[in-house]
Amino acid sequence: MASETIRLERRRRLFGGREGAQKRFVTAVMSPAIVFMAIFMVLPIVWALALSFFDFSPRRTGSPILGLGGDNPFVGLEHYRQMTDFSSDATLNVRQFHIGVKVTLLFAFIVVPVNLLITLPLAAMIESVHDRARPIFRTIFFLPVLASSVGVAIMWGFILHPQNGLLNLMISKMTGKTTVISWLGDPDLVYFGVPVALLMVIAAYLWMDIGYNMVIFIAALQAIPRSVTDAARVDGASAWQIFRHITLPLLRPTILLASILTMISAFQVFDLFQVMTEGRPDDQTLAMSLNIYRSAFRYQQMGWAAAMSVVLFLIVFVISLVQARLLRTKWEY
Amino acid sequence: MATTTPKDVRVLAAPRETEARPARGRRHRSGRVILYAVLTILGVIAALPFVWMILSSFKPEAEVRAIPPTFWPQEGTLDNYRTILNDPELPLGLFYRNSAFVAVMHVIATLFTGSLLGYIFAKFEFRFRAAVFWFIVATMMIPPQVTMLPGYLILLQMNLLNNLWGLIIPSFIDAFAVFVMRQFILSIPNDEIWSARVDGASEWRIYRSIVLPQLRAPLATLGMLTFMFSWNAYLWPLIVLTEQNKRTLPIILTWYSGHHSAQNNLIMAASVLMVIPVLIVFALAQKWIVRGLTLTGGR
Numbered sequence: 363m364a365s366e367t368i369r370l371e372r373r374r375r376l377f378g379g380r381e382g383a384q385k386r387f388v389t390a391v392m393s394p395a396i397v398f399m400a401i402f403m404v405l406p407i408v409w410a411l412a413l414s415f416f417d418f419s420p421r422r423t424g425s426p427i428l429g430l431g432g433d434n435p436f437v438g439l440e441h442y443r444q445m446t447d448f449s450s451d452a453t454l455n456v457r458q459f460h461i462g463v464k465v466t467l468l469f470a471f472i473v474v475p476v477n478l479l480i481t482l483p484l485a486a487m488i489e490s491v492h493d494r495a496r497p498i499f500r501t502i503f504f505l506p507v508l509a510s511s512v513g514v515a516i517m518w519g520f521i522l523h524p525q526n527g528l529l530n531l532m533i534s535k536m537t538g539k540t541t542v543i544s545w546l547g548d549p550d551l552v553y554f555g556v557p558v559a560l561l562m563v564i565a566a567y568l569w570m571d572i573g574y575n576m577v578i579f580i581a582a583l584q585a586i587p588r589s590v591t592d593a594a595r596v597d598g599a600s601a602w603q604i605f606r607h608i609t610l611p612l613l614r615p616t617i618l619l620a621s622i623l624t625m626i627s628a629f630q631v632f633d634l635f636q637v638m639t640e641g642r643p644d645d646q647t648l649a650m651s652l653n654i655y656r657s658a659f660r661y662q663q664m665g666w667a668a669a670m671s672v673v674l675f676l677i678v679f680v681i682s683l684v685q686a687r688l689l690r691t692k693w694e695y
Numbered sequence: 696m697a698t699t700t701p702k703d704v705r706v707l708a709a710p711r712e713t714e715a716r717p718a719r720g721r722r723h724r725s726g727r728v729i730l731y732a733v734l735t736i737l738g739v740i741a742a743l744p745f746v747w748m749i750l751s752s753f754k755p756e757a758e759v760r761a762i763p764p765t766f767w768p769q770e771g772t773l774d775n776y777r778t779i780l781n782d783p784e785l786p787l788g789l790f791y792r793n794s795a796f797v798a799v800m801h802v803i804a805t806l807f808t809g810s811l812l813g814y815i816f817a818k819f820e821f822r823f824r825a826a827v828f829w830f831i832v833a834t835m836m837i838p839p840q841v842t843m844l845p846g847y848l849i850l851l852q853m854n855l856l857n858n859l860w861g862l863i864i865p866s867f868i869d870a871f872a873v874f875v876m877r878q879f880i881l882s883i884p885n886d887e888i889w890s891a892r893v894d895g896a897s898e899w900r901i902y903r904s905i906v907l908p909q910l911r912a913p914l915a916t917l918g919m920l921t922f923m924f925s926w927n928a929y930l931w932p933l934i935v936l937t938e939q940n941k942r943t944l945p946i947i948l949t950w951y952s953g954h955h956s957a958q959n960n961l962i963m964a965a966s967v968l969m970v971i972p973v974l975i976v977f978a979l980a981q982k983w984i985v986r987g988l989t990l991t992g993g994r
Contacts, residue, residue: 409845
């Protein structure tokens with residue numbers, strides 16, 4: 363009896379009363395969560411970094427510690443050193459890495475500004491049409507966001523088909539002569555250093571992606587109090603002046619957010635490249651994401667692939683920081 | 696451009712306003728005509744690819760291959776759909792089931808862990824709370840290309856490759872969901888939680904009967920977004936699932952189009968079967984998705 367009281371007392375002191383219940387709740391939830399995060403969130407990041415220092419292939423056994431070492435030898439910074447080899451006798455891997463960086467940067471730096479230049483006016487236009495028409499337009503532009511990117515890629519592949527495609531059909535109809543342009547397959551179609559095949563992937567991506575930012579901008583536009591624009595109108599401001607001096611500054615935080623999110627996702631695009639072009643023609647559309655996937659899972663060079671993925675992360679990270687800095691200083695002028 | 700109308704800014708799907716618009720001058724009217732014309736042209740461009748895909752799925756093979764190609768089907772046929780639905784190599788029902796299973800499990804896991812961890816991070820004090828929370832948020836910055844290599848090796852160790860659970864388990868906790876749910880739960884008054892405690896409710900009970908019921912709208916939106924992302928996911932299923940009968944729809948679609956690369960009519964019909972039904976469902980639920988995106992700015 364006495365020992366029972368002591369046991370209960372100790373239990374009460376250990377776990378407390380009401381506060382103890384909260385502590386137990388937090389422990390009960392957080393312990394499995396921490397274990398999960400350690401395995402599926404922390405470990406992959408550390409492991410990816412570690413992999414990049416080894417010549418690792420999942421086909422070889424290696425040492426007992428994550429398979430690193432043994433016949434998966436440690437190479438230190440060798441992968442990163444190779445990446446800086448810009449000479450003409452660099453290995454194919456290295457040359458493809460350079461192409462990947464170029465393709466991915468081109469893709470992102472074309473996609474982000476074009477996307478914002480389309481979506482912001484589009485959102486403003488949709489906001490100013492009649493209430494009945496608004497949901498119709500919104501749905502039309504938003505629908506591609508919901509479609510599977512694989513379906514989109516296959517569809518665009520047919521639209522751009524040299525013989526049976528819709529685009530060449532329309533050009534033929536408009537110009538009056540049969541047009542057979544291999545949009546995704548002709549390596550000689552390069553304008554200002556940008557391959558046309560890459561432009562076509564960009565077009566498909568913009569088509570499926572504008573709905574996102576459009577919706578975000580519509581919401582931001584609706585959040586601007588009407589009294590502000592009304593006051594300006596009473597003071598004799600034109601529609602353009604209102605947009606330029608009231609709407610645009612008020613939208614700056616949203617533009618910042620949208621541009622960073624669009625940039626981050628543009629760097630990660632994989633599906634369209636894999637299904638539409640597979641890097642063709644002549645590696646002209648071999649984006650980093652595609653290159654990493656191929657190196658790791660087709661050629662089993664996971665160490666090299668991991669090093670490339672670390673570089674991809676660093677590029678995304680640095681560009682987001684710069685973007686945040688640039689747009690914020692303008693915002694606080 | 697500045698003809699914005701008064702609107703309830705909190706609710707995107709606001710009821711149609713009935714207030715009369717102020718009369719506008721002639722200049723405005725011609726401006727509106729241009730506005731509608733521009734929007735309509737852009738809308739046609741946006742809708743054209745879908746329209747062409749659907750039309751092509753009703754064309755016989757000869758017509759799809761015709762040079763120059765046609766826009767409207769000359770002789771519509773359902774043969775393409777018949778061929779696909781009767782193809783013994785393409786048990787569509789199985790692949791729909793695989794995709795649906797994965798997506799539903801993703802939704803359940805994401806909503807459960809998102810709301811529970813969001814609650815913990817919003818309403819409880821404990822050591823390293825801020826550090827753990829910001830770590831979770833920071834993982835959203837890391838491209839999937841970084842974590843997919845170790846992720847593959849981890850599944851290899853756990854013997855979960857070629858297993859649908861291999862898609863589900865690694866994304867059991869979704870950083871975005873935790874972040875969004877925390878934001879919503881922060882606005883639940885502490886008094887409500889404390890008075891439930893004083894009444895003797897257990898912590899799980901408070902989560903279930905006080906917190907969850909107030910999260911209905913964000914949970915619905917988040918659930919739909921999660922379902923959509925899972926249904927359309929391509930890269931991770933491509934890595935994890937290599938056995939044909941374990942695969943999900945997007946991978947099957949690329950496989951099928953690779954196998955029938957000369958028969959565009961079949962591939963178009965297959966794409967319609969896999970893309971359009973989901974599109975219709977989500978177009979109907981668009982209100983919720985749009986609201987979720989605008990509330991959270993999520994991608």
